[in-house]
Amino acid sequence: MADAPDLDALPQAVVTRRKRLRISIIWIIPLLAAMVAIGIAIQRVRSEGPTITIVFKGAEGIEAGKTFIRYKDVRIGLVSAVELSEDYSRVLVKAKIAKHAAGLMVADANFWVVEPRISLSGVSGLSTLLSGNYIGFQAGASSESQSSFVALDEPPIITDQPGRQYVLKTPTLGSLGVGTPIYYRRLNVGQVTGYALTPDGKSVDVTVFVHAPYDKYVTTNTRFWMVSGVNVTLDADGVRVRTESLAALLAGGVAFDLPEFATHGEPAPSNTEFALYRYRGIAMKEPDPVERRYVLHFNESVRGLSTGAPVTLYGLPVGEVTDVGLDLDAKTLVFRPRVAITFVPDRLIEQLPPGERMRSGVMMTEMSPEARLRMLRRIVDEHGLRAQLRTGSLLTGELYVAFEYFPDAPKVKVDWTRDPLELPVVPGSLASIEAKLGSILTKIDKLPLDAIGNDVRSALATLDKTLKDANAFVTRVDTELVPEGAKTLDELRRAIADAGRVIKNADATLFSKDSPAPQDLRDMLQEITRAARSVRVLVDYLERHPDTLLRGKPTEKP
């Protein structure tokens, strides 16, 4: 039955409806696994902070997966990869930062490798000896987030302490280094945190940090200077030795203070630039607002005259030497030492009595250039103001320039139109002594010493002859006159003896008993004695009877 369909081959209908999409309970397992895995993934992604790239010069001690980034000793990130830059010159360190620290990754944040460091100013990073190097972090103040940083070569010493940072400009770094202490009145108040050559390469910018209570002493008028070890200054004023502290002696340092003349001023804001002076003396020198420049041409050696040597007026400093060099006279082709000086009127005014300072100061500083020139001309021409080189210290041979009035100085022609003006000079004290000695020697040289010698010799010969004559004369006197004298003396002695005999005879004649003369004398004396007695009697009578003189002697009564 080919046309009869095979009914048995037809599918049998089922009683219950076939379950479609019947899902086994076993599918809960993968669902669960997926949920857990996705949950962990979400948690991971959510807890994951940004990945940053830090550029290092070298990857010393940095290992992917092992080196942490720490901020205040809290791990805020982990190095995930260390690779070389495209030009192989630097190391790119990729680090994953924890989510909670993501906000710290701002433009001015700093990174550096913390490793053990031992320097004169201290030991740091000792913990890294056990734990290995880690990357230090310093939060920035910016709000601009960033994902690429350049690491610092040196760790910043100061990280989060209150205080201020300043920039000191200096031509050379000297013995300063990171960590060099900052002193204020010999208190250690801060540190050098870094230094960098300026882009033009002509000076060094030293960044210093002054801790909080002391930063208020850094004002706009503050001066900074180096206290690098021992500071020995040798100049026309002598030898000066200064040192700040033992640590500074070994490691150097920076000190600051307010100059005495300056007012306290406003506290300097952060990153204020200051000049870093070589030593205290320069730093504390008052600024010289008005300076006049002059040139001096000496005709003597300027050896010992250095830049900065004082310029004095009657021994008081009024300026300083700014340059010492040579000038070539174009016409004569003769070299002459050229000394450029500055004259600071303020210093001159300081020497005046206080009452006159103001008036003179205004007069001197505000004088018109023409008037000043006239005044200078009068001083130079009429009073003889001259510059002179003098020795400041015989020990070191340092010279200085002294101005004094030399009324007797020869008149000189000064070109008053030149700028800077050339002032006339007189030879220095030493030079003038040399000149005088020279002239004396010349005069001595000119003396007719030969002729004088001959004269002296002939005079001596004459003298010799004279002395010989005298000697002969004396001999003759001796031989001829002395015997005569002896004979004369003998006769004289005989004459004296005769005279003695004559006197003796006279004496015997006059005073012998037998002669009449003594009797006569005796009689005469008796007579005189009697007369004197009579006179006495008369006087006595008269005393008793003064009336006798008038009435006469009364008759004697019977």
Next chain:
Amino acid sequence: MTAAQHTAARAGLVSCEACRLLSRPASTSTPGFCRRCGEKLESRHHASIETTWALVIAAAICYIPANVLPVLNTTSLGETEADTILGGVAFLYASGSWPLALIVLIASVMIPLGKLVALVYLMLTIQRGSIANNRERTRLYRIVEIIGRWSMLDVFVVAFTVALVQLQPLTSVAPGAGVLFFAAVVVLTMLAAESFDPRLIWDASGGQQADHG
């Protein structure tokens, strides 16, 4: 035509999974229980393909965190290091002991992955009704079933290390989340291999291609 053409399923018979006794099922829909050992009789595993798929997918999902998350957190002198399996392999290789690195790589990374790939391959071929390489596929299944348990070696090592290295102030070791996922991968693949019914390989060919290849 050989005797291999005759299969139990085709003949309407059921073989006991436990004692291998061939018996006639109670009915075609519910075969009943073995008369000899009492095991539940099944012509083929119940929902074998579906279950295996579910477990394989679950294992594959777990395989990712097992390799990404650390299996061991070592704290040494205050520094904590988290090591993943691949990190350990890289460390072993970098430190020069490449045979060890190879063993760990094979046992912990390649074998779980290989098992997953093998199971997926087996199931895809069954679902597509492939009749090629039946014997090789069966051999593959046997290998998967046998080596599966050895992957637990890693978990074992971690458990041992954590238990042994507890020098508290200096060094301590803690298991990471990765090891849990790793163990899950191993267990799930073992279960998947268990739920897979190798007899399905031969169902499509009906035994005809037994000698092929």
